[in-house]
Amino acid sequence: MGGFDELLIETVSATGAHIGAAYLLDDSGQVLQMVAEVGLPAPIARAWARIRTKDPVPIAVAVRERRLIWISGREHLAREFPAAALALPYPFAAALSPICSDGEVRGGFMLLWPAGRTPDLDGRRRGLIDRTCAAIGELLREAALRGRPVRAGDQPRLLGPRPVRPSDPQADFVALECLNRLPEGYCVLDIEGRATLVSAPAADLLGVAPSALLGKRLWEVLPWLADPAYEDRYRAAVIGRQITQFVGRNPAGRRLSFWLYPGLTGITLRITPGAVSRGPAPDPVTGGDRTLRVIAVHEILHLATALARAVTAQEVLDLVADHVMPVYDVQALAILTAKGGRLRVAASRGYSRQAVDEFDGRPVIPAAPAGQPFDAAQPAFFSTWDQLRATYPDAIRSDGMSAWAFLPLVTSGQPIGTCILAYDRPHRFSTDERATLTALTGLIAQAFERARLYDVKHQLAQCLQSSLLPHRLPRIPGLDVAARYVPATPGMDIGGDFYDLIRLGDTRAAAVIGDVQGHDVTAAALMGQVRTAIRAHAATGGSAGDVLAHTNRLLAELAPDRFTSCLYVSFDLRSHTACLASAGHLPPVLGRPGAPAQVVDTSPGLLLGIDPDAEYATTDLPMEPGAVLALYTDGLIEEPGLDLGDAIAALAARFAPAPGQPLHDLAETLIEPATIERRTDDIAVLLLRDVRSTNGATAPAA
Numbered sequence: 001m002g003g004f005d006e007l008l009i010e011t012v013s014a015t016g017a018h019i020g021a022a023y024l025l026d027d028s029g030q031v032l033q034m035v036a037e038v039g040l041p042a043p044i045a046r047a048w049a050r051i052r053t054k055d056p057v058p059i060a061v062a063v064r065e066r067r068l069i070w071i072s073g074r075e076h077l078a079r080e081f082p083a084a085a086l087a088l089p090y091p092f093a094a095a096l097s098p099i100c101s102d103g104e105v106r107g108g109f110m111l112l113w114p115a116g117r118t119p120d121l122d123g124r125r126r127g128l129i130d131r132t133c134a135a136i137g138e139l140l141r142e143a144a145l146r147g148r149p150v151r152a153g154d155q156p157r158l159l160g161p162r163p164v165r166p167s168d169p170q171a172d173f174v175a176l177e178c179l180n181r182l183p184e185g186y187c188v189l190d191i192e193g194r195a196t197l198v199s200a201p202a203a204d205l206l207g208v209a210p211s212a213l214l215g216k217r218l219w220e221v222l223p224w225l226a227d228p229a230y231e232d233r234y235r236a237a238v239i240g241r242q243i244t245q246f247v248g249r250n251p252a253g254r255r256l257s258f259w260l261y262p263g264l265t266g267i268t269l270r271i272t273p274g275a276v277s278r279g280p281a282p283d284p285v286t287g288g289d290r291t292l293r294v295i296a297v298h299e300i301l302h303l304a305t306a307l308a309r310a311v312t313a314q315e316v317l318d319l320v321a322d323h324v325m326p327v328y329d330v331q332a333l334a335i336l337t338a339k340g341g342r343l344r345v346a347a348s349r350g351y352s353r354q355a356v357d358e359f360d361g362r363p364v365i366p367a368a369p370a371g372q373p374f375d376a377a378q379p380a381f382f383s384t385w386d387q388l389r390a391t392y393p394d395a396i397r398s399d400g401m402s403a404w405a406f407l408p409l410v411t412s413g414q415p416i417g418t419c420i421l422a423y424d425r426p427h428r429f430s431t432d433e434r435a436t437l438t439a440l441t442g443l444i445a446q447a448f449e450r451a452r453l454y455d456v457k458h459q460l461a462q463c464l465q466s467s468l469l470p471h472r473l474p475r476i477p478g479l480d481v482a483a484r485y486v487p488a489t490p491g492m493d494i495g496g497d498f499y500d501l502i503r504l505g506d507t508r509a510a511a512v513i514g515d516v517q518g519h520d521v522t523a524a525a526l527m528g529q530v531r532t533a534i535r536a537h538a539a540t541g542g543s544a545g546d547v548l549a550h551t552n553r554l555l556a557e558l559a560p561d562r563f564t565s566c567l568y569v570s571f572d573l574r575s576h577t578a579c580l581a582s583a584g585h586l587p588p589v590l591g592r593p594g595a596p597a598q599v600v601d602t603s604p605g606l607l608l609g610i611d612p613d614a615e616y617a618t619t620d621l622p623m624e625p626g627a628v629l630a631l632y633t634d635g636l637i638e639e640p641g642l643d644l645g646d647a648i649a650a651l652a653a654r655f656a657p658a659p660g661q662p663l664h665d666l667a668e669t670l671i672e673p674a675t676i677e678r679r680t681d682d683i684a685v686l687l688l689r690d691v692r693s694t695n696g697a698t699a700p701a702a
Helices: 002-015 042-047 059-064 075-079 080-085 123-145 167-180 200-206 228-240 294-307 313-328 353-359 385-391 431-466 521-536 544-558 644-653 665-676
Strands: 019-025 030-039 050-052 070-071 092-101 104-114 157-159 185-188 193-198 244-249 255-262 266-273 330-337 342-349 380-382 403-412 416-425 479-486 498-502 508-516 564-572 577-584 589-592 618-622 628-632 683-690
Touching: 002 019, 002 030, 002 123, 002 157, 002 380, 019 092, 030 059, 030 104, 042 228, 042 313, 050 059, 050 313, 059 070, 059 092, 059 104, 070 075, 075 080, 080 564, 092 123, 104 123, 167 200, 167 618, 193 416, 200 266, 228 244, 228 266, 255 294, 266 380, 294 313, 313 330, 313 342, 313 416, 313 431, 330 353, 342 353, 380 385, 403 431, 416 431, 479 498, 479 665, 498 521, 498 683, 508 521, 508 628, 508 683, 521 544, 521 564, 544 564, 544 577, 564 628, 564 683, 589 683, 628 665
Parallel strands: 030 157
Antiparallel strands: 019 030, 019 104, 030 050, 070 092, 092 104, 185 193, 185 266, 244 255, 255 266, 330 342, 330 416, 380 403, 403 416, 479 683, 498 508, 508 564, 564 577, 577 618, 589 628, 628 683
16 A cells, blocks of 8 residues: 555645545445545544545545536635535635546545635646546556455554654754743644643643653643643644634643644644633633533534435434444444334444344343433443443343443434444443534434434335336237336435326227326325326227316316326227327337337427316327337436437437337336436336237237
8 A cells, every 4th residue: 555655645745735635435336435644633534534425525526526626715615515614614725536547436535725825726736636646546457457456444544744854853852952941831743633742831831741741642641621622723723724722721720822833744832821812711620601512513513414315214324324433433333213112223334134133123121120320211321241231131242342322312202213332342431422422312313203204204105106006007919018117216205107008999099108296195196196087088988189188177176286297199009000199298209110219299288287278289190010109207318407308319319129129128228327327206118019910910029
């Protein structure tokens, strides 16, 4: 990985950036994992180590859209990527670029500069970024050819910037002597916040020996500095390269002012006695109003923004896992529900299949008898297996886990499940950690309940729709038929697409396809009513236009606020002709053996349900033996930014039915391009081929 890391470090240095990171796509192609980074403290790097390509953050968009993205500053970030601005509310400029190899996107590259110092991405910097991404892509290609593909580890590698000069102990001694002569205190911190130099006045003001601070983070040695508001000032200095300041009070009650001066290799911390800032100073020691826990709020806002998009239990858990597991070093996570006195695993991450099977279906584990200081409606934290077993004597220990956080999911005062965080070693939960996880519990509960209700609604609509669509099309001599229905991508609302085939006699039949306005249970129910009305009017022997006119009048009475597109085709298999009438539906495509497919002009009338007095013109169409007529809904062809006429023409260009080709295979060929991308609409396709020869005999259907 030396070449990979060297490229990252060199580009950060050459472009004048202060932070850089490289991501690679995982095997699923849906998640970006940070491989290595320069300039980010480990906790921040872990929080952004795993990003889904569909997330609304700059690096995901750069990879998804295969283009370089430039962010000029905080305002630009907030305008274009509000979720990222909430999570990192610091001023910085950024460039995000995809990493490609052999024409395929393999990952992403990120650079950050102090905002205001880089007003635009000039040609030199852009060229450097392009060359670096190309070099990394070539490195990935060569590694794959050698059978040793580059992969991201469990945690990103934290790389140090290239030093300006080798460390000189004598120079460090002289610098320390100079600092010791000043009345103010000075500390030098590396990117991770560890002290590398501490002046004597600084140690005196902090009330600790310099040797106790060297090599350690100040807030680890001095608990009174372990406040999220102070950490926020440190993050702002590191990420935004801002000079920041805060006021604290040591255990003796003495106020101290802290100034943070950022640099390439870390922070210079200046400490002065007294409070020099305006306004009330944060005071975590006394019992007054505590400082807002800024970092916890940012984490909650970031997760809340992401959870707003989740529509299934597994999506909720995946988002929680992406945000919580790296930051809190959690090894496994699960959401449990109870039904009929038994546990059910709604979703999990990190647990083995065996562990999930052990949980799923097991009777609800009772707590220990009265006397245990434990409230099942409140979050519970168990630092060891012995602590858990003392409260739950019948608890199961799966996958060797050794510490747990049980976060009850409660909405409207009712428990709906439990989120379990598990650690593979004993873990002491700090006060801040407990507070943050408890705050997250409410977000998780709301998102999980929303996903659960969505699942119920979606399953009901799917069941209703599937029950209203024909389970089997009638066999009609002389007519070969194939139908395909593909629901929208899971997570989308249900649609109102429908199709049907009606036998009207020995040599007559009718086909219908349509799309009810809306994507909900009402649309699915109305679809069933439209199908029933068309069947009833078709049985009377009316023309195609009359069938639509009668159905339109009924629909205008049943649902005056819902409209339906519909195409009705009646076939006369004896004369090899078809008669079409359209209520605002997409035109069918006709494929003839040995000739290019043509888009049929149907003279479409108004959508059903708009005007009860609307009339519908008919179009006669010759159907020579072997000709195939394709009826479809808009989910098959519509794409964002693509003209509808161009989309229909493109469908006709690739519609080339071969003699004897099974219609089911032809239907799959038509649908396949539309199923590659995430779809927001259902697809219905109905193919019909005249297989009756001119002498009246019926050719065998393929």
